[in-house]
Amino acid sequence: MKALVPATKAARQALVRRLIETERIGSQGEIALRLEAEGISVTQATLSRDLADIGAVKVRAASGGHVYAVGNEGDPEETTDERLTRLCGELLFSADGSANITVLRTPSGGAQYFASAIDSHDDADIVGTVAGDDTVLVISRDPDGGLRLAQKFLDRASGVAPHSDL
Missing domain, CATH: 1.10.10.10 (Winged helix-like DNA-binding domain superfamily/Winged helix DNA-binding domain)
Incomplete structure (x- = not known):
């Protein structure tokens, strides 16, 4: 020793x-x-x-x-956009939305980590996030943007090119 x-x-x-x-x-x-x-x-x-x-x-x-x-x-060259895409693929179990709220489900213990990546990714469509243990609430700036944001996260998770700023 x-x-x-x-x-x-x-x-x-x-x-x-x-x-x-x-x-x-x-x-x-x-x-x-x-x-x-x-x-x-x-x-x-x-x-x-x-x-x-x-x-x-x-x-x-x-x-x-x-x-x-x-x-x-450990990847200092990874951009915030690449990081968010990677984490969508790794952590996003499901996404749904209503009005201006998007609900993202993650593995237990993953929500705060995932929310931090969302907050670090500068997206004009997102007001902010609130994270629990396995759920992230994403607040959309658009009063009817919840479902659209949910789809953008699902697209990232499945490898579809991101739309707009997300």
């Missing part, structure tokens, strides 16, 4: 991000053990802040368990 050494916040957070992007990690305890193996000792409070700072969230893995994930999943 390496001697425990202090690390700068930026270096520690970069290592945490790399661990999450390259391994299936389901708990803060697992991250702390991996950091310790690299010679970095952290408190649980510091690790919690680091995870929040890098935008790490827990999502349901294909195996059914929960794992940490971070935005862009």
Whole structure:
């Protein structure tokens, strides 16, 4: 085992991000053990802040368990448009709309991650999002735009070229 050494916040957070992007990690305890193996000792409070700072969230893995994930999943060249398209394909279970509301269903734990990608994608048709555990509400600027937005998300998920700004 390496001697425990202090690390700068930026270096520690970069290592945490790399661990999450390259391994299936389901708990803060697992991250702390991996950091310790690299010679970095952290408190649980510091690790919690680091995870929040890098935008790490827990999502349901294909195996059914929960794992940490971070935005862009390690591809710094991915545009917000490409990221939204990828996440529609990976996370969108269903979409429906009524009036100016679109309801998007995701795997358990995926809604906030998905909503963050929608919010990061600058679309003039969207006022904003509200996310729960497995549901994202998307508010359309158009009073009757809910169904149209739902279709745009479904098109992205199925690989159809996006319409307009979404």
